[in-house]
Amino acid sequence: MEEGTFGEWLKRDGETIERGTALFVLEGEKSAQDIESLDRGILRIPPDGPRPGETVKVGQLLGYLVEAGERAPFETSTAPAGHLPVAVGDAGSAATPPAGPATRRMARELKVDLQRVPGSGPGGRVTPDDVNAWVPAVLVKRASERVTISPRARRLAGQLGVDWTSLRGSGRTGRIRERDVRSAAAANGPAAAQLSSSGHSPLQRVAGDLPGPWLSVTTMRKTIAARMAAGVHETAPVTITTRCDASNLVNLRQQFRQTACNDEPVPGYNDLIIKLLAGALVRHPQLTHQWHERGIYVPEGLHIAVAVDTDAGLLAPVLRDVDRLSLRDVAARMKHLAEQARSGSLSAADIQGGVFTISNLGMFGIEAFTPIINLPQSAILGVGAIVRDAAVVNDTVVPRDRLTLSLTFDHRVVDGAPAARFLQTLRQAIEAPGAALLQ
Template sequence: MASSIEVTVPRLGWSMEEGSFCRWLKEEGEMVREGDGLYELEGDKATQVVESFDAGVLRIGPDGPQSGDIVKVGQVLAHLEPRGGKAAAPKAPAAQQAQAAPAATNGNGAKAAEKKTNGAPAPNGNGSHAAAAPAAQPPQAAVPEKTSASTAPVASPSVRRLARELGIDLQKCDRDDPSPLSAAELMRLAAQPSAQPAATPVARAVVSGDVAVTPRAKRVASELNVDPADAVGSGRNGRIREQDVRAIAANASSKPAAKVSAASAGGAAIGEPITQIRRVIAQRMMAASHETAPVTLTARADASELVRFRDECKRTSVERGVNPPSYTELFVKLCAAALEKHPALLDQWVNERLVKAEGVNIAVAVATPNGLMTPVIRDVPRLSLRELSASFANLIELARTQRLAADQMRGGAFTVSSLGGYRVEAFTPILNPPQTAILGIGRISEQPVAKQRQLVVADVVNLSLTFDHRVVDGAPAAAFLTSLCDVIENPLAWLLG
């Protein structure tokens, strides 16, 4: 009888360690076909439908995940059993196996003993004799002796394509099963640490008790006079990182104020649980603050021509019954023009190397009820203004309805964040690692401007460029900001070209 197939938590991104389980899309005992949506999982800033790579009857155990449960990458959530078969019992942890009873028991609770007749094995139903064993073991196929030259397991073209997308070298898969490699098994391999792409060697973590602590986290803990053992590790296998140490230090400093607040309320403080999206945003903001060298440059640009262009677009759009482009879309298009002149701002610092971007893919910060999202508009210079507007409108709708896929937020090389819809003149945007730069756009307001020794009123916008000084020096960043101001002040050639 064919064995059941485990339903596990996939790694939706290489930085993902855990996710928040949302809900099952199939019921217990329901037939699942290959490609069917099994459940919804909230991962890195997005809720995704996880599809099944195999077919079978869904069996959810009594300890199956509930809505809101935090699940780890690789965790078994349920099983798919073949039609008419029985699901295999979940594997018990090694510690439980070690504590298991040394001998099997029969239905009456007594130990199963080998029955003998005059020193010979008991006869079976056919009258012949068969030796009794302490526990029935399935027949094991002979395993060929491993050689130094490993060969890739048998796999279908779709599984091989998935392996390439996950960065898994099938030649290095340690697998003795001669049967074809399934997509589900490949996803389990991707969830293992050994399946991740090789990264630049880092310092080994020191161990504090039973918890690993990175050397950097230990140094920061000494500087802040905190015990790293009190931190909740966010790294792999619970490893304590620098941001975890800083988190408990910040929490310790805020405790007195929290007590006063609770006392003034006349009872214990009751907080809301942090969502997975909020947790990811916090981690990335902390990473941007502590793992980059951010510098912010500011400039003012005369946006009078841009305002006139949009007013004309609004007038003609009403006549044609379409929506005019927003200022954010216009600035994204103009940023792409400036980035083509200064591509160094698209480079990224990854694993101690500078990685060149493939195309001008611009992420746009979008505020949603669940937190900040950054969908990516790809190959912006190739898009016409109408195509860009349609693409951005679709991404905003997906983001605000929690239907934005993780792939639609990957691959951005530059971010645009606009608060122009509020009464915000200027602000300091925070980098979105591993990106090198982010542009903050304030509101457009009428201000006095000197032109040809005369004072006139113009529509002025404040621009704030935050960049990573590890990748780009001040002069190239300033040159980009200058070019951007130039295209904003003379936008027609870039918007209509």
């Protein structure tokens, strides 16, 4: 017994108590009982002593037995200093509902917002069952059909650098076992080892026991693969598109062609757009900024990388200081760079230092696409085909040359609105190229 209910005093304040006298009634869990005094004396009941019905704890002071003439302590002491009740504060935060790590992981995997899940656990704690009840059954099913792997095989896969998520398990229920990881590692061991030593770990893919045939992978292919994957996985890419009226651009190009000299290259659409792009970048330098762990880096020089398709694969030679080049220079240098790229004679310097990339798939009739950011840059422009299309001008349908621009930018560096303003500037430049080229 740790506490009981105080029944009543069986003796009055000031009465003389003999040993064995019943003093008061205490109600325990099972019964009420008379509590006898083990000592003799005069009973003194303090004014703040327990009242009938109050809970009293074992050891709690109820009253005093004093000698004749002795004063009880409550008569001699001054009134006790009052104290303010201190309530325990409650933050009352609704930010994150309580949930265990397993529940959180499950919510992450199922893309469930835990705040929306009613918790049935103590204190509103969200349990795995709550998450299961919340998400549509189809998602639960998907989660339960995920690849299973034995703990031993999982550990081994980590040690051997094997990505087990694509393996087919040989266990009776499809579980990936130690032997599956070992055979995968044996089949692709050398390639996997090379990749991991070149530091492009995200590119590792082990196809297990697929029959083949297998193509060998060139160093360039590996580099492209690594850079492309990084452009997708290590940035926050967003792609926006806009359609421009390219009629004036087409018109301008016609004029260049008609007045061209023999020994000078006629600026192509790509050259025109590169030059217009440089103007837009001068007005929106944020698109050239770069995300680094230390902070946002502002590179010097308006160097634009231009994607060039070659037999060996994609290359992006860099055209330097485009803002300072004349359109004629742009066309000439671009022609030279493209030739170097296709002949494999680019130097390392020729492909370094770009602050923005432009990629043109218009010659294949592609209108819009989602180009991949060329790290450490923050944006890339995809240029589509110029298409003769019906346009509505002053409520009249008229034929027009239309060009679609696709801009992928890294949202870590640039927000949507400034990116859109940049693209708007570029569109306006394309629609009125004469004025823009004068700037």
